[in-house]
Amino acid sequence: MLAAGELFNETMAGQEVTLKDNSGVEKNYKLPKVAYGNLEGSKELPDGPLASSATDSAWFSNNFDIGGAEKSGVVPKLFKNKSDIIFPVAGPQTNDVIGHEGGGYKPFLIGVDTDQIKTVGKDTGTENRFITSAIKGIATAAVDELKAARSLKKAEIVTPKGPKIINVNDPKKIHDGQLAETNTD
DSSP states (O other): OHHHHHHHHHHTTTOEEEEEOTTSOEEEEEOOOOOOTTSOTTOSOOSSOSOSSTTOTTTOOSOOOTTHHHHTTHHHHHHHTTOSEEOOOSTTHHHHHHHOOOTTOOOEEEEEESOTTTTHHHHHTOGGGEEEEEEOOHHHHHHHHHHTOTTOSEEEEEETTEEEEEEOSOGGGOOOSSOOOOOOO
16 A cells, blocks of 8 residues: 555656546546655655554554554544545454544545445444455455365265265365465465
8 A cells, every 4th residue: 555655656646637526527636645644744655664663653553452543642643634544454443443533534444354345334334434445355265274174174065955075175285284375365
């Protein structure tokens, strides 16, 4: 996401485009640079490493706790700096962003892991705040790993003709039970 923001800044920012508003009226619009609400000062990415460490509080709340993004100060900072889009990559911290009282300010969100527009958004009535979700193949990955589990050599399935025992996994692809193999998809 950061690379995409920087690519946009280098190639698109400053250009004038014609866009239609919700009523269909065309308007000229100058594309601004992407700024980062978690940075102080210029809000442009500095040269060099983006995060000084895995605990850099400009980028990480350093926990997955409910309320963790609030306690760490990340969400309040993003609201104070009026971030347009927030990508809360830490489980319940999506709810921290949705529930933050920012004086009526409501930034857009990018969901993570699943299509949060359909899950968190519908549950909270905030689906119009999600612009997209970074969907991972969690269900597919879980099924793939279960198929490769040494302990699941056979399974009983129910068919219209009754129960049937099937081989679940390919014996050549059984994992050792300790580490999952890296898969591109």
